[in-house]
Structure formats: structure tokens, C-alpha cells
Amino acid sequence: MNTLTLIATCPMGLEALVARELKELGYETRTENGRVCFEGELEDIARTNLWLRTADRVLIKMGEFPATTFDELFEGTKALDWPDWIPEHGEFPVEGRSHKSQLSSVPACQGIVKKAVVEKMKQRYHHEWFAEDGPRYVIEVSLLNDIAMLTLDTTGPSLHKRGYRRVATEAPLKETMAAAMIQLSRWRPERPLYDPFCGSGTLAIEAALIGWNIAPGIRRSFSSEAWPIIGESNWERVREEAYDAVKDDIELEITGSDIDPGAIEIARAAAKKAGLGGEISFQHLPVNKAVPLGDYGCLLTNPPYGQRLGDDREAETAVRQLGTLAKRLPTWSMFAISPAKSFEHYFGRAADKKRKLYNGRIECALYQYLGPLPPRNRTDS
Template sequence: MKFKMIATAVFGMEAIVKKELEQLGFENITVENGRVMFDADERGIARANLWVRTAERIFIKVGEFKATTFESLFDQVHKIAWENYIPKNAKFPVNAKSVKSKLYSLSDIQSICKKSIVNRLSKVYQTQWFEETEEPYSILVGILNDVVTVSIDTSGSGLHRRGYREKGNEAPMKETLAAGLLSISRWQSKIPLIDPFCGSGTIIIEAAMMAKHIAPGLNRKFDSESWRLIPSSIWKEERKACYEAIKHDVDVVLQGYDLDPRSIRTAMDNAELAGVEDIVHFQVRDVKDFSTSYQYGYVVTNPPYGERLNEQEEVKQLYQLMGRVFAPYKTWSKYVITSYENFEREFGTKATKNRKLYNGRIKTYFYQYFGEKPPRPKRTTESIENSKNKS
């Protein structure tokens, strides 16, 4: 059975999610603000949840229509063939969001949609009471400019919950955003990577999971894993494929530093839970002591933003220090995410590229400084002759 799917994304990350879906072999992919649509069958639902690193959740889209009155909303929701998705005793909570629409009371939207679904299912299952004691089918009713999109959440908890970060620091970065930053930077496992403000280790651990080809959803459960709609055999087969895809012999340089010893201990614990402790290195170190013997590499980091007024001067000085510390490493590319509007001025250099992203509810900018590329190897007479012979 084919389904219309929605992968939700952080604003600014939609193209990265689209690229991932393409690489996984999905078709009919289209992009809108905050979401990416694609087609999938039952196996595709499992595969998307297990493998997509940068999306927030995966939904089945079950209906889309215009509604400006609650009567119209009730009637249109009632037309959806809910019995094709929701068994008799399943849980089906309804959540709502509304932006720039005539219907804006979230509690009323939720209540009316729930009544409409119950009304239809009560006729199908010939009952007036639903126990709602079995597997969950969380329904989202989103209204934008009076257009209603009705969908069912296949993921459950957000896809950023990989299962390895039981502990975190005060301001953790979502795993999905960390993976997105690495994708935007086009980091590859052959490139040394350092995060000098690693906190609980998220960026380095996400890079390690990419290097070892560990599916991000391998160590967690999904709501749709308990659905009768998707045979359990599919999930078993897809999980088995994930285990078989893991690379165990990986040559990679991944280093994370932080001033806080507690953060470093947490990062090490998280790396162990993620199954990547063998290829990462975490150490207590001040950014002022940044150094590396590798000629080429990437710095990808999420330094303090200075969101509070009393922190502004401290953060300003920190960014000036970063500019001085990183300046000698002209062959290294530096990627910094921050909400600080004058980062480039304090850092001392205008970024090669700049991308607006959201870290939670905070508007941030991902400043990208491209390092000098390694020289191309000179072609010898022998290599030229070999290439001629091959052609």
C-alpha cells in the first residue's frame, strides 16, 4: 500500500531532509516550508524512521482540504477512511496547530476532530464507546491559511531521540540539528573533525554514527512499530539490515573538547551508549589552547550564544578569542552556529557562507568559513600514460 508521507524539518533544513530521502530511494519528493513530502509503502515507513538523520518526525498524510467553519472541518475529517488506519481499541489522541487561519482555537479544533473521528469509527465498528487501550495513532490537525492537513504520527517521540543521550548539559543541541550541520558542511569521515565546545558530545557522536553507518533510529522504538498496519516482520527485516550495515573498522579523527569536566564525562557516557566510544576522543580543554597537528580538517561547533544580557560581554570576548585562535589554521574549515548577530564582526572575518536555522525556538546563523583546499596531486608521466591506455 502506498502512502503520502510528510517528514517535518527545522526551518532551513528542508533541502537537507530532501537529499536524505533521495539517497534512501524515496520518490515523488516535494519541499515546503518546514516539511518534505514523499511516497512510501509500509517498508518505507520503517526505513524512513530508522535512517533519516535530520527530520523531526515522519507522518502519514491522510487528508488535506480547506475549512473556514467548524461544521466544514467536522464534515471533511469525517470523510477520511479512518478505519483503514485505526483499529477498534487503539488510542488516537488529536493534537492541533493553527497559523493565519479563521479556525484558531486549538482546543475546539481538537475536540471537533475527535468527535468526527469517533462518529465515523462508531458506525464502522458498531460501538459507541472506545476503550483506547491499545497501540497509539497520534493524529495531528495542522491549519495554515485555512488549509487543513490531517496526518498520523508514525514516529512517536521526536526523531532526535536516538536513545544515547540519557544525560545532557544545560543547553543541548538536538541530534537532528547536529546531523544537519554536518550535512550542510559536507563533512566526510576522511576529514579530521574537532568540536572545541562539545558539551555533551552531540556533534561528534552524530559524526561518529555517520562514519560507522549506524542508523540513527536503531536504538529506539517508534509508535508505528506496534501498528497492525505494518507487519512486524518488516520491522525485524529493516532492523536486521541496519545492524548488517554497520562498519566496524573505521579510520576517522573525531575530537571533542570542553572546559567543563562534567560535560566531558557525559559526552563519554553518551558515546558509549551510541556504540561509538572506540572512534571518538573527548578531553577537558579550553578553546584558547586549541591546536592540531593535522594540516586539513573541519571545526564544527555550537559555542555559547550569550542569550542573557549579563553574558553579552563575555560572549563577545569569547568570539574575539575564537577568531584569534583559529586564524592560523587557514587550511581548516570552520563552521559555527550562534544566535549572536554580530558574530562576524567579533570573529574578525566575514563568513564564506551564512545560513539561517532554528535551534529550538532560537533563531541562529550557521557561519561557514571554507579553508584552503589541499593541492591536487601532480600527474606523473606514468599516470598520464595509464589513463590513455584505459581510454
């Protein structure tokens, strides 16, 4: 099989982080809005699904062509090599979206693509009807400015679903966004990390996964694991590589606290499920009682806000207390994600840097307060 064009999708604003992750894995990339494209082979489908921390999905680009009429969409879709990927018993639902295109009816476009794929399958398998009771191959037709792009989803449930969190608190932070915040903070495992509004523990757990170099997808399955074309051997090889890469001899100082005792129980259960129950400390504490230990640490958090929890006054108090805590930690850096335009006012000072991010569909800012870097050891020089 020829080299594949693969696409790692992500929320707007995280493209540079996804590209950096892919480059660290050894891929050349090109970045577009909401996605990063790269070339790879069958094994790379498995490797990137297992390792990407800030992406949502890994897609195979099947083809791209102009489509201003349903006939063009049908013929362009039919020309692609669907039976090379989808076996005769495969399930192949079609999803779609359209933006600034003449073919604006998404259900109609989905129907046309489905019909075209069926016709292509008939040519290969010589059946008039397909049971679709085998492995799942989700096809997406995406129309933008009258250009149709057809992809296959190799991931299944979004990559933020790592498999360690069975229950969540009222307003959880997505695992992919938590990983993005940690990467943007440039935290390193030799530095303490504290989350005073830890909720279900996502930031702390993602930090521990990064600190020990644990592939975020190592404990979950993916839809393309059932695809005969990729094969079990490719998945077994990349999983074995991932287990070999774990650095569980590194000592971590990661702590989370929350005023909600139920959240702490959820966080502890999630950490245990992730295999990190003994490496992260979770405490039932209000933020004004938090006492982070150590110097030159990173305080990363997703504080409550009115839009999220429905109480503006409570949210303002929480941010004021966070600002008071930060004053007690002169050598620490602090990073907080919030949609509140008044965050800096209640925190008590302007951020050194701000970065626009989207927590789900909510536009937020990552407020960055940069403390001094840890002093270098003489042996480092």
C-alpha cells in the first residue's frame, strides 16, 4: 500500500501543540484550521492513536475533489478505493458537514456518499446488499468552499476518552485540554504540580501520564484495531513499544485538592484506574486552606466560573482565593483556564501572557503567570 495521508483533528487553537507532538514522534506536518496533516503507513495509524495527547481523532484522507452538484459528489466518491479498506461485512455509516458550499444539505450529501460507496462495493464483492455486521468504518464527507474531502475515522470514541475516567464531576475538563495546558506550562516532572480545584483529577492524572511518558491511549481500544488491513501485529508492536517507553522510576510531586469530597473520591478512583493511584495525592480542602509544598512548582487549574456552575458570586470568590494563594507562592508559576473576562480583576493582577483556547464550545483564555525558573544544578552546566 502506498503512503497514507493522515489527519489529526483538534480544537481550534491547539494545532501547534498537535504538530509539535507529531514532530516529536518523527512525522513531517502541515497545519490547517482544526487539523494537522502528515504522511504515514498502517503502523502509524496505531502509533499516533496511542500517543497523541492533544488531538481528537486520527483520520485517513481518502480523497478530495470539487463538488458543486450531487453528480460530482457521487462520481468523486465512487472513484475512491473503498473496498481496499472496507471488507464486504464492514459497517460504514456516513457523517457529514458543509460550510460555504452549494451542497448545503448535510443529510442529502451523506445519502449520496453512502450510495456511491455501496456502488463501489458492489463492483468488488458482487453483492446487491451488505449486512454491515462487521468492523466499523465511519466515513465523513466534509464540504468547504465547494471542495469535498472524504475521510475514514480510525479512532472511534474521541481520543480524550483515555479509559481511566468512568464518572465525572459536574463540569470536567477534557483530557486533551488538560494535556494542552500542561504542555503550554512547560512543566517538567522534577517540579511540583498542584491543582487547587482538581474536580475529577484530570489535570493531575494527565501530568502524571506525561511525567512517566505513558502513552495516553495505552489503556483503551480503537475502532481500527478490528480492521483486517492494519492487522493485530501492528497494534501489538506499537503497544509493546509504548510499555517499554514508560519511565515509572521518576519521582513525582503531583497534588490536587477540592472543596467537594465527592470529587476527591472520583479523582482517586480515576487515578487508580490509570495505574497512578500511589503517585498522586488528592486532598479534601478549600482553596484558602491549600498549602502546596516545594519551590518552583506549577499551579495548574480550571477554577469554577458562573457560566459553568451557575453561581457568579461563588466563582468570583474562588478566583480571589486563587490570587491570594498565588501570592503565597513567589517561586511558582500559575496557569488557569477561564472564560471570565474579569478573571484578572478578581485574581488581583494582570497575566503575563494570555492564550485563547476552547474548552468544549466555550471560548476561554489560558491566563499565564510566570514565576522564576528553577536554578540549574552545577552538574547541568
